[in-house]
Amino acid sequence: MIVVNDFGSLMGRFYVLVLKGVSYYYFVLLMLVLVWFLVYRLPYCYSFYLFFVFLFGVVFVMFVSLFMCRAFSNVNSFFASFVPLGTPLYICFIVCVAESISYVIRPIVLILRPFINISLGCFGAVALGNLCFVSCLWVLILVLLFFYEVFVASI
Template sequence: MIVVNDFGSLIGRIYVSVLSGASYYYFVLLMLVLVLFLVYRLPYCYSFYLFFVFLFGVVFVMFVSLFMCRVFSNVNSFFASFVPLGTPLYICFIVCVAESISYMIRPIVLILRPFINISLGCFGDVALGNLCFVSCWWVLILVLLFFYEVFVALI
């Protein structure tokens, strides 16, 4: 690896230590997610549609690719993973059905949970910011609340 400056060597070290030689696809995807979440911390930059399409594209594509890889590599191992080791024989069917339903619902939950959390966070931030226009006392309350949260985070 050619070291041009400290930033290049830092990125190279992160790439080697975290991804250990995997393709830059994962690195670019993680950086895209990081930048998207950081942009959503700015007021009025949130878009329902863009965020939902992004989440659906990332989570659904990864879920389908993982599903296809596991099914085509070893079908028996895939279906055997629905019944944990040590499960009594008389409840294997119920556990298998429950695990199958959980496996099918997982991508929906992985799409909805961040969508709801970040949506409510963005709209809550806007609502709190708009309180400052009502009265100047809200600014003082928000500053005190901010320092309280920082104090709690430090402890």
Template sequence: MILINRFTVIINIILFFVIPISFIYSYLNYYILGFFLSLRFPILWGSLGLLEIIIFIVFPLFLSLIFNRIENGLNIFFSSFIPIGTPLWIAWFVGLAETISYMVRPLILVIRPFLNISIGVLGTSMVINLIINSFSLIIFSLLFIIFFYEIFVAIVHWYIVNNILNFSINH
């Protein structure tokens, strides 16, 4: 048992220096992109699975970024809310607005992709029901356009989640 524990410690030390955290962070971001894109296919979609991925991957990423910044120093964390050169008479309001922004960001990260992707999938399924009931080339073309629109929406939501997480690193 002691040998295995020492071995795992050595492996963890090697992995810490070989694989930087930014690589793991970017890997998780591309995993989220792949997951958002895979939800465009009707068989792969499940609202519970989407909610689980968002809550268990995106939310902890955001919390880890916040706690990492707080660990570096609480004064530095709160002082980064107010940009350099802000007039003193408005500084308290900017700090308050940024504090509220930090409280709202986790909700936006969880609720926005879930609602928009779920509504898009449900809307696409309604168009598919139209095709099944009465097949026409116009409705099939509409489905084709909606599919690419939903791919675009998934990429935009990944971009929003990625930017909110990247913004939380330095701000």
């Protein structure tokens, strides 16, 4: 019988049963990333440089630590995981090289994609908000555009 009396013991059970004892280090950092992204939904909280430093400092460091743990614990299984089951032997080397390149590019994509999406979203919201200072007609146009997008998305 498993007794769970609070959230910490529930997360501990989850880690022991599902993730086979991974420490809370990744959980805390991923929760920090989630909270950081949620805070950026509030107005006047976005910082261009701080966000880039945060992404590079957290996401890249987490990826490199995961890479080192996997690569140095068992090198053969690390590279064997790049080749899917059922791959013909004559293209295994090419598939392994392609997956290795993809694995190297992955942290760059993990840093750039949220950086570009959130930055453009924040700057776009500022630009749309500033249009309302130019003319009151823009407020009406933006309200109509909002309802158009809501009703088109619901279809």
